[in-house]
Amino acid sequence: MKIRIVLGVIGDDCHSVGNKILEIQFTDAGLQVINIGVLCSQEEFVRAAVESRAHAIIVSSLNGHGELACMGLREKCVEYGVSNILLYVGGNLVVGHQEWTYIRDKFTEMGFDRVYPPGTSAQVAIEHLKEDLQHFAEASVS
Secondary structure, three states: OOOEEEEEEEOOOOOHHHHHHHHHHHHHOOOEEEEEEEEEOHHHHHHHHHHHOOOEEEEEEOOOOHHHHHOOHHHHHHHOOOOOOEEEEEEOOOOOOOOHHHHHHHHHHOOOOEEEOOOOOHHHHHHHHHHHHHHHHHHHHO
16 A cells, blocks of 8 residues: 655745655655645645545644644544544744643644654654554554
8 A cells, every 4th residue: 555645834834845855755755745835724735635535644834833824634634524634743833942742742632643843854754654554554454
C-alpha cells in the first residue's frame, strides 16, 4: 500500500521553500504526496484528503499563526467524513517563546496525532506515519 498524504502550508503562511523540501523528502521515501501549496484553508486540506483518499494530512506553519489556523481542523475532518485521518502538524506553530510540551499538548487537544517542533526531520514523520498506519490497520482487523 502506497501511503498517500496531503501536504501544505496553512492559513496566511506563504513559506514555500520548506513545503517543497518536505514534498521532495516524502516523495523520495515512496509516499504519494498531494501538495496543495501555501496559503491553504482548512477546507482545501480536507477536500484534497477526501478526493485523494489520503491516509494523512500534514500541516506546516512557519509564521507562528499555526495555532489559530489549525483550530477546528479535526472537526472539519469529521464534518467531511474523514474523522479517522491522521493529522500531523509541525513548524513554528505559535508566536513567541512557549514551552514545547505546552505547544504539543495544545495541538494534541485540538485533535492532532503528531506535533513536531521546528527543525524536525521529515524522516521522523515518515517513521511515525508507518507506525501509526500499522496500528490503524491492526485495530481495523480486531
